[in-house]
Each structure stands twice: as structure tokens, then as C-alpha cells.
Amino acid sequence: MLHPDLKAQPSRRLPEHGLAEAVALAAALPDLDVVGQDVVRVAKAVPATLFGSGKVEELAAALRAAEVDLVLVDGPVTPVQQRNLEKQWGVKLLDRTGLILEIFADRARTREGVLQVELAALSYQRTRLVRAWTHLERQRGGLGFVGGPGETQIEADRRAIDEQVVRLRRQLDKVVRTRELHRSARRKVPFPIVALVGYTNAGKSSLFNRLTGADVFAKDMLFATLDPTMRAVELPTGFRVILSDTVGFISELPTQLVAAFRATLEEVLEADLILHVRDIAHSETAEQAADVDDILTRLGVDKSVPMLEVWNKIDLLDPAARKSVEDRGAASEGIFPVSVWNEDGLTPLIEAITRHLDEERQHEDLVIPFADGRARAWLHEEGVVEQERVEEDGVHLAVSWTARQKGRFADI
CATH class of the missing domain: 3.40.50.300 (P-loop containing nucleotide triphosphate hydrolases)
Known part of the structure; x- marks a missing residue:
């Protein structure tokens, strides 16, 4: 786990605390063993590799010695930086966004949660399609509806992601509409x-x-x-x-x-x-x-x-x-x-x-006919009944309720 301490981008928290939080994030994923952690001071981010050449070589030796398979960088890493560091270190690399997406993908349980994680992941992956792999250099011909002659693989990949994003958004819209129906039902019993x-x-x-x-x-x-x-x-x-x-x-x-x-x-x-x-x-x-x-x-x-x-x-x-x-x-x-x-x-x-x-309450006396057991039961369920006695003309109730509850009682 590496936490870049960028002098040009000061944080509101100490880098050591940021590193500790990043390690806790990694611990949230099952089967992930953090074997090392370090704060790396970076005077100025290098566009190609984030870290300076000397630090890249130093870290490469340390990673080989520790037989590391995955490097987590607690911060944003550009697609170019990711490709170059993975090539020089011979490992897989995840930045902070990628790590959080992995955690969310592992934790999502509801249909909506799964769809939202997939949508976020696709948006993230789309930004990674910048000459990130050698196969993206290839040219590919095709018919008009799948891309014209000379469409590059990167364009085809981006097209596939965009189509999947559209499908996910349609599915998510259905889930959101269902939840809005539930919310509307709650507004009727506000x-x-x-x-x-x-x-x-x-x-x-x-x-x-x-x-x-x-x-x-x-x-x-x-x-x-x-x-x-x-x-x-x-x-x-x-x-x-x-x-x-x-x-x-x-x-x-x-x-x-x-x-x-x-x-x-x-x-x-x-x-x-x-x-x-x-x-x-x-x-x-x-x-x-x-x-x-x-x-x-x-x-x-x-x-x-x-x-x-x-x-x-x-x-x-x-x-x-x-x-x-x-x-x-x-x-x-x-x-x-x-x-x-x-x-x-x-x-x-x-x-x-x-x-x-809780709203202001008012005290009232009600007389409920014996036959209207539903109204009496509702008042007790709402917890507004203070006293109750049975008379010849029905059940006499002393209630303390809000204007909202009184209005709902009138609709029973």
C-alpha cells in the first residue's frame, strides 16, 4: 500500500492517517493481505509514472523482494501512469477509486446496489481506455452498424461500454421508479x-x-x-x-x-x-x-x-x-x-x-360505536389513547393526537 504525499496538493489530514485509512480500506476486502505500507513523498507528480525514476526503481526492488502481486496506490493514478508502473513493476495496480469500487462490488446485495456499482465501474473503466493495452493499437474493419472501416479497438471498446451503460441506466431507472412508488405511498401516510x-x-x-x-x-x-x-x-x-x-x-x-x-x-x-x-x-x-x-x-x-x-x-x-x-x-x-x-x-x-x-398535540374526547372496532383498534395502534371507558352509547376515548393523525382518522 502506497500513499503519495503530494506537496502540490495538500490534504486536510496527515499523510500517516491517510495511509492508515487506506490500509483499513484494503482490509475490508476478503483474501487481501497487506504485506507492506509506506508514505511516499512526492515533490511533483511525474506525468508518466507519478513517482520519480529513482523512487520507481527503488519501489520495484522492494516489491520484487516482497513477492507482491498487487500494489494499491491511495490516490488518483492516470491510465498512462498505471500502464507504465504495471510494466516496470510487473504487478497489477489499483488506485483509490479502483479499490473503493472493488469493495463496493463485494458488498452490494440489493439489485439497486449491484446496478449502481456496475454503472460506476463502467464509468471508471471508460476513463482507462487510453492506450492502456497493446491490443488497443490494432485497427479493425466492420460493417456500418458496428463501426466503419478503420475503427480502432479502443473505439469499439468504448462503444461497448457506452451501450452497457445505457442498458444499466434503463434497469436502474426501473428500480428508482419502483422506489419512488414506495416513497409516494409513504407520503400518503406522511x-x-x-x-x-x-x-x-x-x-x-x-x-x-x-x-x-x-x-x-x-x-x-x-x-x-x-x-x-x-x-x-x-x-x-x-x-x-x-x-x-x-x-x-x-x-x-x-x-x-x-x-x-x-x-x-x-x-x-x-x-x-x-x-x-x-x-x-x-x-x-x-x-x-x-x-x-x-x-x-x-x-x-x-x-x-x-x-x-x-x-x-x-x-x-x-x-x-x-x-x-x-x-x-x-x-x-x-x-x-x-x-x-x-x-x-x-x-x-x-x-x-x-x-x-413530533407535532403539537390536542386533547379530545371521542365516542366510538361498538360496531366500529376498526376505528378503535387504529387509535390504539397509533398510541393516542389516554383513557377508555365503556358506556351505553359506545366506547368513550380520551385521545391526545396531532392534526396529522386526526386527519388520517377521518379517512378510516
């Missing part, structure tokens, strides 16, 4: 949406599981969650909201992936409340938060949507740091220090969600 966002491995899925009682895959690794998951949650007042877990963000997220996963992240765009989950024990938690803000801006998330910061993993802090974080939370209405692991701080967070989303 529960507010609470979207969980955050840097990968911040604890979003663990928080999702705690709040919903679901069993979403949650593990201490990058991109443990790829496909979006949604569940209904009942707040202490009986009010229901929809909680949406999303793919974790990461620094320098490839443009192809932002575009491809925009459909998956549409729930964030429509959210009534956003919970930004942060790993507050991470050494670069501030830099990670800045990366998340950057991606939300690129997605076009409305700045007027309220956002609460959930500072997770306080159980990993030393006592002094934990007290400082908890004091920050106590002094702010938008910061909630929690430990999802042992459930510390979750009650204040749930109360805050309730304050932001």
Missing part, C-alpha cells in the same frame, strides 16, 4: 424521515440497530453498510418516524460513486431531520466531519434541514476527554455525546428527535 449520515465506520448502523431493534450488518470495518435500509420507529410519545441508514462517506469519494449512488442517497435529500454520526474518539474526527459536509453539499442537501450531531464512541475516550465532550454536549442543543455500544446518552438524543419532529 411519516417524517430521519436520515443517518456520517463517515464510514462512525457507528451509523449500530445506532440504527439500537433505535429500531433491527439487525442491520454492523461491523468494525470500512463500508460495512452499502445498501440503504429503512425502518419505522415509534417515539416515546407514540409518534412514528422512518429511520434511514445510508452508505458511509469517505474522503476523496470518487465522482463516479457520488453520481451513481445519488439515487440511494435520495432519502437524505428528502429527510426532515439529519443525524450526523461522528466517531468522536477518532484522531481526525474534525477532518472526517468536514469530508461529510463536503459530500452533503455535493449532493445538494438543503441547508435548512435541521441536523443533529451524534458524537459516538465516548466509551473509547479517557475520563478527561469524555468529560470535555459531555460538557460540550450539555452546552449545545445540537450535540449529543453517546455510546451506542453501552447505550449511554441515547435517551436525550431520542427526546431531541421527538422535539424536532
Whole structure:
């Protein structure tokens, strides 16, 4: 694993931390053993090989000695640089975008996730068709509908990719339309949406599981969650909201992936409340938060949507740091220090969600005829019944409900 430290392109994070994250990314792929890692200082990127000739030869010797089959470069590598380095080192090379695409391809489970990964991969591969292989130099004749005489192999490859992209987009459009139908159905029973966002491995899925009682895959690794998951949650007042877990963000997220996963992240765009989950024990938690803000801006998330910061993993802090974080939370209405692991701080967070989303309630007395058991059952399912007594004229109910619930009751 090589992390180029480009002086001409300063990063908001230390190169050593960037390398550590890249190694964690590689560890997210099964059957991949990282045998070495290094930060390579690069004063100026060389167009042909990225690194200088001396460093290329030095690395070639080290790679041969370690019997390396694959080199991961934590950063962008042009097609020309990739071809030249693979030739000189005698290995396969993946840059940061290629590595993340490999992880996403391994993790995608839903039909939509698989299609989005394939679409992003094809967009990435298309940029690699720049004299990357010797067979691309060949000329090929053909009939008009498959390319005229003299069409180069690179043009044929690009044509094939473009055709596959069109097919994938058609299939993805069908999936998106189906999800839009589901979204339209939810609007008729308009529960507010609470979207969980955050840097990968911040604890979003663990928080999702705690709040919903679901069993979403949650593990201490990058991109443990790829496909979006949604569940209904009942707040202490009986009010229901929809909680949406999303793919974790990461620094320098490839443009192809932002575009491809925009459909998956549409729930964030429509959210009534956003919970930004942060790993507050991470050494670069501030830099990670800045990366998340950057991606939300690129997605076009409305700045007027309220956002609460959930500072997770306080159980990993030393006592002094934990007290400082908890004091920050106590002094702010938008910061909630929690430990999802042992459930510390979750009650204040749930109360805050309730304050932001639960509507003003009004008290009323209703009389439900004995024959209308469906209406009575609905009121109990909604959790709005405060008292109930049986009289000669029917069931008398004291309810506390919102205008939204009252309107839905009228449609029963």
C-alpha cells in the first residue's frame, strides 16, 4: 500500500492517517493481505509514472523482494501512469477509486446496489481506455452498424461500454421508479424521515440497530453498510418516524460513486431531520466531519434541514476527554455525546428527535360505536389513547393526537 504525499496538493489530514485509512480500506476486502505500507513523498507528480525514476526503481526492488502481486496506490493514478508502473513493476495496480469500487462490488446485495456499482465501474473503466493495452493499437474493419472501416479497438471498446451503460441506466431507472412508488405511498401516510449520515465506520448502523431493534450488518470495518435500509420507529410519545441508514462517506469519494449512488442517497435529500454520526474518539474526527459536509453539499442537501450531531464512541475516550465532550454536549442543543455500544446518552438524543419532529398535540374526547372496532383498534395502534371507558352509547376515548393523525382518522 502506497500513499503519495503530494506537496502540490495538500490534504486536510496527515499523510500517516491517510495511509492508515487506506490500509483499513484494503482490509475490508476478503483474501487481501497487506504485506507492506509506506508514505511516499512526492515533490511533483511525474506525468508518466507519478513517482520519480529513482523512487520507481527503488519501489520495484522492494516489491520484487516482497513477492507482491498487487500494489494499491491511495490516490488518483492516470491510465498512462498505471500502464507504465504495471510494466516496470510487473504487478497489477489499483488506485483509490479502483479499490473503493472493488469493495463496493463485494458488498452490494440489493439489485439497486449491484446496478449502481456496475454503472460506476463502467464509468471508471471508460476513463482507462487510453492506450492502456497493446491490443488497443490494432485497427479493425466492420460493417456500418458496428463501426466503419478503420475503427480502432479502443473505439469499439468504448462503444461497448457506452451501450452497457445505457442498458444499466434503463434497469436502474426501473428500480428508482419502483422506489419512488414506495416513497409516494409513504407520503400518503406522511411519516417524517430521519436520515443517518456520517463517515464510514462512525457507528451509523449500530445506532440504527439500537433505535429500531433491527439487525442491520454492523461491523468494525470500512463500508460495512452499502445498501440503504429503512425502518419505522415509534417515539416515546407514540409518534412514528422512518429511520434511514445510508452508505458511509469517505474522503476523496470518487465522482463516479457520488453520481451513481445519488439515487440511494435520495432519502437524505428528502429527510426532515439529519443525524450526523461522528466517531468522536477518532484522531481526525474534525477532518472526517468536514469530508461529510463536503459530500452533503455535493449532493445538494438543503441547508435548512435541521441536523443533529451524534458524537459516538465516548466509551473509547479517557475520563478527561469524555468529560470535555459531555460538557460540550450539555452546552449545545445540537450535540449529543453517546455510546451506542453501552447505550449511554441515547435517551436525550431520542427526546431531541421527538422535539424536532413530533407535532403539537390536542386533547379530545371521542365516542366510538361498538360496531366500529376498526376505528378503535387504529387509535390504539397509533398510541393516542389516554383513557377508555365503556358506556351505553359506545366506547368513550380520551385521545391526545396531532392534526396529522386526526386527519388520517377521518379517512378510516
